[in-house]
Amino acid sequence: MNVIVLEPSDFIGEGVVRLCDRRREHARKHLRAEPGDRLRVGLLDEGDEAPLPNLGHGEVLRCDREALELRVSLGERPPAASGIVLALALPRPPTLEKVLQQGTALGIKRFLLFHSRRVEPSYWDSSLLAAAALRRHMLLGLEQCVDTVLPRIEMHRGFAAFVEERLEQERARGVVVVADPEAAEMCPCGGEEGSLCLVLGPEGGFVPYERERFAGLGDRMVGLGPRILRVETAMVALVARLGGPPTVLWK
Incomplete structure (x- = not known):
């Protein structure tokens, strides 16, 4: 603390x-x-x-x-917030705890939790999704990074509506970047100015239909190389790269 x-x-x-x-x-x-x-x-x-x-x-x-x-x-004043919005396919409760704490410590101020094919439906019934439990883990993140601004969390239980409607709001504001182990493009360091929404899939990754839907809507598909990382590890690595000084410019 x-x-x-x-x-x-x-x-x-x-x-x-x-x-x-x-x-x-x-x-x-x-x-x-x-x-x-x-x-x-x-x-x-x-x-x-x-x-x-x-x-x-x-x-x-x-x-x-x-x-x-x-x-x-x-x-x-507290430290500046990250410009990244984190959209996360709902993971196992222990993983979500880590993502909330570490994401908050990295300055994330908006988490979007959504459903996808490989998300276990029972995860949506977890006691961790109670407002008090979510709040407790974000407070731990604030205590770690010496911050006072509590993040916001949204929950979306339908994949198609989330991708086509909710993420359209993020596309209107800036770039939507989808992390996928099968992506051919390496995640760049830094990015263009403005809003950036990072979408992180479930354990096991997105199914082909989901990948095609993101790509068809113009979202950027990026990866972190050949290693398969845990969700909480990939989140930290991606936020660090995307939020850092630009060394590879978006085209």
């Missing part, structure tokens, strides 16, 4: 918070916080507007087995 993410309900007075959950335990056991210490804190931002200057420090007033109390001073 590199930042303690606060919520409005944590405040007990003007500029003072009291924490009695895992954040208190982390500060007491791992940070060994004592009165007078200053800890990195940030107030959670769940809005869609420009990020607020919600980062700062908290002076420890109390830290014991019952509560952590901090006097909070904010005024710094």
Whole structure:
């Protein structure tokens, strides 16, 4: 935990918070916080507007087995968000946990979960898709990367409607890049300015019909070479390449 993410309900007075959950335990056991210490804190931002200057420090007033109390001073802005929208064929729950945490840490602010042929239908019934569970994993990502802006998640259970209608909104804003192990083109480093939507398929990849549908709509099919990677590993590698400085220009 590199930042303690606060919520409005944590405040007990003007500029003072009291924490009695895992954040208190982390500060007491791992940070060994004592009165007078200053800890990195940030107030959670769940809005869609420009990020607020919600980062700062908290002076420890109390830290014991019952509560952590901090006097909070904010005024710094969080790091810039990634320009990438991540569309992900719904993976196994343990994989989704990793993608949400790592994607959030990389600055992703919008996740689009969708169905495809090789997605197990039972995944849509997972308790992980409950709002509280999704939120918990994104908060872990924010704590890792010292950020305060909570990402948004959309869920789309129909493949055709998602690809033809929802992704059309992303095509209108910028480029849609589909990662596929069978793609002939290597994923470039960097890209053109503007919005970029990265589409990542299920374990086992897209079926031929799905590949043809993406290609027929003009989406860019790219790969990472001959190695078959886990979804969470491929996501990190692709976001790092696409979000980095351009060395191969889009044509």
